[in-house]
Amino acid sequence: MRVLRVLVALSVLQLLGACAPLEPWVKPYEREHLADPIMALDRNPISSDYLDHVFGTREGAHGATGGAGGGCGCN
Amino acid sequence: MKLRIAGLAALLIALPVLANVDTNSVAPDFTLNAQGGKSVELTQFKGQVVMLNFWASWCGPCRQEMPLLDSIYKKYSKLGFTMIGVNVEPDSKAANDWLKQTPVSFPILYDTDSKVSKLYGVSGMPSTVIVDRKGTVRMIHHGYKPGDEEEYLSSIRSLMRE
């Protein structure tokens, strides 16, 4: 009974094209700006690691300074 | 009654989303401008094996692949094969600047409004589509890693023998 309800719900959503499956809205050929080096989340890891260290030794707060992703999305 | 609903639901879920370009489907026709403003249509290459390469100057693997594509073109262009580089950038300036530094001998077409990229469902950069003499898509390849050119060559050679 529950399985039936889930199947119906999924097919309704499919028809609406709303949820599953959701298409990526930025296409691979539209990533020109994101691939620009100035849009890298961390352009100089050696420099930002050093600054994290400078602040971390003088402040009480630490952590949550990472960030991977963005870029050209190639391959 | 419940069984019928379940069956219909299952059928709807099984429907593929957007029918994209698949192997053994007809390669959609398009017309784009080449360098110099000349208009080029895909069907004018019917009878030849055509390799479409979707690329951008901002894409590292694309740039890496271009000289290899150029050597493939130089080797087979007189034997009924043509390479077409479809540049996907809305502004062609960066692409042309790069081509001045790293020229290629195969035709470059400019898909500035992305209509051909959408038509071919380009889902990775770079993307390569190989079309046979009859205009049927025979190979689709996404991305580029050193060594992929062997795959292209074996596909091209077998299609040229047909």
Added chain:
Amino acid sequence: MTLRIAALLACTALGSLPGAAGVLPEDELDAMYHRYDGGGVVVQGPSVLIRKKIGDNFSVSYNYYTDMISSASIDVLLSASPYKETRVQHSASIEYLHNKTTYSATFIHSREPDYIANTSIFSLSQDMFGDLTTVTMSYSRGWDQVFRDIKLSDGAIVNDPTFAQRADHRTYGVGITQILTRNLILSLNYQALTDQGYLQSPYREVLYLDPTQPKGYGTASQVYPGTHTSNAAAVELKYYLPYRAALDGSYRYYTDTWGIVAHTLQLGYTQPWKHWIFDGSVRYYKQNAASFFSDLFPRADAQNFMARDRELAAFTSYTLGVGAAYDFQIPRVPWIQKNTLNLRYNHLMIDYSDYRNALLINPQAGVFAGEEPLYRLDANIIQLFYSLYF
């Protein structure tokens, strides 16, 4: 002199977290000179990084980093004498890319006369949803050995043989980077950190009111809790401006079991121009004091836990930063793809709200303990580095 231990761990150590999605980092060689000068402390030294791809799937890197410390900080002047020492850190990292997943492992060994820290960091990064989403998970473990330097009668500095402590650290992190539009990236990060063992500096002391003493205060050893758990959550947005520039903003919320709540807000602007890339940034940081911190305790043994480390005080800090990078080619050397020369300058200003400059206590001149001026710190931070991509 020990530096804040947990900082070593939170530091992502030279790309130990994967950078761009779905591709291995470029081969590069970096040589950096770094210098911190402020509050009576000068810390300078080199940082050299080499990174190389091996085959199509692996990338390895090694970093050598040194801090040459010359310290006459307010803490040092209060209870000891100026000193010089060197901290050397080696890091080695390996990254493996398989389809859309990047795995990485990093090992760090840091050594100074009175502190040895070993850290291992493991992380996994997965691209999904048409490469619009990248999910990263990381775990790190740190093992520290804490010693205490004493000065012998002949002036030699050795480790106190009666003092050997340990500190252990663990962090768990998860992050999501989401491409929102062709011009906008969102990054969310969360990290939980736990520390246990000897978590304080063996040199610093607390002050307590004592009218029987000549300066009106007495000193005693700090007593820290043996455990510490923190949570940090950050959000960052980066936006591409149509005339080719980038704007980014980030906020981090930090809270821990020592009663510290901290806010970090940063805004940055990146402007390329011909072969140059210019950066500007403003960073605002505010924290309240740890629950067991006091600049001046009312009496000896006032609490179970007592600290006077200014890292645990209430303060506000501003940091202004500028940077310039210049890209150039070297002719006739085709295997070098790109060279960059980079200069970055940061000016750090810290205003303490409840930490006073105890060096200025002088009852004869009418400056009594607990009434001396609040401490302020200004520091200049310079980084000069050359990057070679091959």
